[in-house]
Amino acid sequence: ARAQEVLVQFFDTENIFRIVVEDDGHGFDPQQASGGIGLKNIHKRIALINGQLTLDSTPQGTTAIIDISL
Numbered sequence: 001a002r003a004q005e006v007l008v009q010f011f012d013t014e015n016i017f018r019i020v021v022e023d024d025g026h027g028f029d030p031q032q033a034s035g036g037i038g039l040k041n042i043h044k045r046i047a048l049i050n051g052q053l054t055l056d057s058t059p060q061g062t063t064a065i066i067d068i069s070l
Contacts, residue, residue, distance in 0.1 A: 001026045003061070019066040027057040 003025035011018040030039070046053050051068040 024061040030055040
């Protein structure tokens, strides 16, 4: 919430395609937010493409890392 900047990066290795999304928003507690439909839908969509989502969120911002096995 209230992010002023967002950085999206893409990395490609032999076995993994990685997408990193970082923002400078207020952050949230991923464990508390897991009951919402938004994160559930993101997890389901990433699972459909054999991916994995890692979230790290602090009051200084949030980083989402999506790893997709090739």
